[in-house]
Each structure stands twice: as structure tokens, then as C-alpha cells.
Amino acid sequence: MCKDCGCSLTRHDHDHLGAHSHVDSHDHSHDNGHAHSHEHGASHSSSHSHSELHTNPQLNDKKTLSVIHKILDKNDVEAGHNRAHFEAHNITAFNIMSSPGSGKTTLLENLKEYTKLNYAVIEGDLETSRDADRLIAKGITAYQIQTGSACHLDAFMVHGALHHLPLDGLDICFVENVGNLVCPASYDVGTHKNIVLLSVPEGDDKIEKYPVMFRRADVVFITKCDLLPYFDFKLDEARAQLKKLNPATQIIEVSIKDGDSMQAVAAWLKDNIRGAQ
Numbered sequence: 001m002c003k004d005c006g007c008s009l010t011r012h013d014h015d016h017l018g019a020h021s022h023v024d025s026h027d028h029s030h031d032n033g034h035a036h037s038h039e040h041g042a043s044h045s046s047s048h049s050h051s052e053l054h055t056n057p058q059l060n061d062k063k064t065l066s067v068i069h070k071i072l073d074k075n076d077v078e079a080g081h082n083r084a085h086f087e088a089h090n091i092t093a094f095n096i097m098s099s100p101g102s103g104k105t106t107l108l109e110n111l112k113e114y115t116k117l118n119y120a121v122i123e124g125d126l127e128t129s130r131d132a133d134r135l136i137a138k139g140i141t142a143y144q145i146q147t148g149s150a151c152h153l154d155a156f157m158v159h160g161a162l163h164h165l166p167l168d169g170l171d172i173c174f175v176e177n178v179g180n181l182v183c184p185a186s187y188d189v190g191t192h193k194n195i196v197l198l199s200v201p202e203g204d205d206k207i208e209k210y211p212v213m214f215r216r217a218d219v220v221f222i223t224k225c226d227l228l229p230y231f232d233f234k235l236d237e238a239r240a241q242l243k244k245l246n247p248a249t250q251i252i253e254v255s256i257k258d259g260d261s262m263q264a265v266a267a268w269l270k271d272n273i274r275g276a277q
Helices: 011-017 062-088 104-111 130-137 155-162 211-215 225-230 235-245 259-272
Strands: 092-097 119-125 141-146 172-176 193-199 219-223 250-253
Touching (some): 062 155, 104 119, 104 172, 119 155, 141 155, 193 211, 211 235, 219 235, 235 250, 250 259
Parallel strands (some): 092 172, 193 219
16 A cells, blocks of 8 residues: 555654654645655554664665655644644544544444534545545535545645535534555644544454554544454453553444444544533
């Protein structure tokens, strides 16, 4: 996946080098994320040890590092602009991330039944408008970003989408990121909180295998919990792994077939919108 977007440096590399936390990878002369000019290198795996970071030749290339710093700055500025745009409309924005098929769109489809908060969704996928179409069919305002081959959304894509959404009167804007457990976690898109989904069929081992995203989660929804009797997914172990990686994260067990768990999701959102504290 990272080959398509041009990624080649880890998020850990950026932090180690004193660079900004987020990366932008595209030349955005459009609103929908197509026809990217992939000019940067930023891969997002934290599996390398500290000593292994120095084996990447790009870390010793001053010209490459200079370009990376400029790109990081560019995306961070745009992300800040997006946040200011949300805040000017009194909207709380949530970045929803997970692997494909974990239930992001299904959760948002069903959430409408459990909350009075008014929300819209920015959808990110490589191709098609299927997810946005599903939400619109449920009466939920949605706008689809088709990234082409990019494996994540960035601040510029989200900025373009904001101009296609009626923001007045919204409480929440969800940014449903491209299904991918790696790259989306390294890009600030201008949201306020990170929601990460981990589904029971994926297995509890994904937490330690793909730690970057879980380290940045404000809440983890363990989804499809109605399937627990049929999969070797250890809830206690998953909770322990998550708390080891990110002691501050909240964990909610979710099934769209369990109204109480969906109420718990709605309650978390209500407690975490701007001005709730």
C-alpha cells in the first residue's frame, strides 16, 4: 500500500529526527484527492528498533530530510486550518480509523438511532462512492473522497471535502479514513479526536502488530462483539495490550445488534464533543 503513495520513512523516524508529527504526501490542486503528485517519503510503521533507524539511508540525506520537513509543515498548517474551520462552526471532528471491513460505515449508519447529535461524514476510499451512498440512503449527510491509490486521507483532501458539506447546525463531523491500520495514523487531517475500530474477526494480535494507530487512539471500539463465541479473540488480552500501548485510551465493546453497546458509543461521543467538559 505504501508503495502507491510514495511512503518510505516511518513516523518513528520523524519523531526521532525532531520533525513534526504529521505528513503530507500530495500536490492538491483538486478537491477529491485524485491525480496526486507523490513527492514525499513517509512510511508509518513503528516496528523498527532505535538502532535500525540509522540503517535507512534517507536519514543521512540532508536534501531528503529538508523536503520531508517542508511537507510536514505544509500538512500541519492545513490541518490547523481545518480545525479552525470546524471550531468556527462549533463542530467536533473525529478521525475514524481501522483496517478494511471492521465496521466503520456500519457503525455510522446505525449510530443515528442512538444519538440526537447531528453529524455528517467525510468518506475516504480508493475508489467508488459506495460508503457515502449507504450513509446518504440512511438520511446522513456524507461526501466521498476517492483517493485513487493513496492509502490514507490527508489535511488537503479533508479541506476540499469541507466545502461540499453544509456545516451549519452540525455537532460532529466524522472523517472515515481509508481502511488501513498503518498510514492514516500518521496524518493529522484537522480533527480533534481519534477513534480506532478493531473487529473481533481480525484477531487481538493486530494491536501489537500494528501499534502506531492504537497509540494515537482516544478510544478503541472493539466491534462485532456478537461474534466472540465464534472467534479466538481474547478480550482481556486485547484490553491489556491496548492499555500497555496507550494507558489513556478508552475501550468500548460494540455490536450493532446490542443496543446497550451502541448507547455507550453515543454516550462517549456526547462526553467528548467540544464544550462537553
